[in-house]
Structures are given as structure tokens and as C-alpha cells.
Amino acid sequence: MIEIRFHGRGGQGAVLASEILARAAIKEGLSASAFPFFGVERKGSPVTAFCRIDDRPIRLHTGIYEPDHVVVLDQALIRLTDVLSGLKENGTVLVNSPRRPEDLGLATDRPVTTVDATSIALSHRLGSPSSPIVNTAILGGLARQCDIVPIEAILDAIRFMAPAKKEENARAALEAYRRGGS
DSSP states (O other): OEEEEEEEETTSOHHHHHHHHHHHHHHTTOEEEEEEEESSOSTTSEEEEEEEEESSOOOOOSOOSSOSEEEESOTTHHHHSOTTTTOOTTOEEEEEOSSOGGGSOOOOSSOEEEEOHHHHHHHTTOBOSSSBOOHHHHHHHHHHHOOSSOHHHHHHHHHHHOSSOHHHHHHHHHHHHHHOOO
8 A cells, every 4th residue: 555645734735736636547447545634624734644555455544644755735735744754765755845855953863855846837827826735746747756657647637637727727736746846
């Protein structure tokens, strides 16, 4: 079983990102589940979302405490929350940041990748300049970093599930995938 934990802020699309990833996995013939954990439910508040993917039926419906992969949609959350908590020994970290991984101050020996999902989202006019919606761009970065599901399945799931600007969201994911991470 592959377990992914998303850390974001309300309004960035962390919950939808986990659901899109789950749908992409299901399209590929896998089992998947996605669900959120909310604290204070308001825009800008920290949000955690979870996605499990397996080739067998998934019966677990609890939070993910030992993720294989951690995805951080807002680099400021690194200072506010322990995003690395429970990360498996062979786990990976993907952070939305224009900075290099070594400049983030993450105390880990696990592979860390960054992708500037914010600038990608802004270039595709996803959200507003003050509140870009980075979820689909970060999924493109995740597809590049990890061989969980192919980018084509993620693009199809985005086109099906994005509430607006479906093609712009798909293009943002593809751009992040093509750029790769640092």
C-alpha cells in the first residue's frame, strides 16, 4: 500500500488533490481512498488530506501516520507543523517552493524535491495572485517524483474533477511534470 499525506491551507486544494490522485489510481485499475482532516475550517487554515493506493481493496479509514510520500502545498507550513512526522525510511517529500530543497531547512535525509507550483498556477490563472490554487500543479510534480500513477491518468482525473478551468488545470499539471523538480 502507498500512503500519501498532503499538507496545505484551506483554499489551496489539498483535499481535491488527494481525491484527484485517488481517481487517477482507480482509473489505472488500483484501489484508492482519499479523505481530509480539518482543524479550524476556514480559508488559510492548515489542512491535511490523505490518499491510499493499493492493488488490493483498502479497508483502512484512519489518518496516515507513517506516509510513504509527503506533499506540502505551502512551504510556510514547514515551520508551523511537523510535515515529516512518521515519514517512512524510504519516503519522499515534495514541497511547493521556488527554492532549492537544501534551502528549505528540512532536517531529513529523505529525498526532498521542490516544484514552483505557485508560479505555474499563476501563469495558468488558477486562483488569484493573492491565493493561487496550486493543487493540480503539485500533482504534476508528484507524478514526476514518484511512479505512483502515470501523468496521463492524473490529467484525465483533473479534466473530470476540476470544478473550473479544466484545461488550464491540466496544463498546469503537465507543466510541473515536464519541469521536474529540483
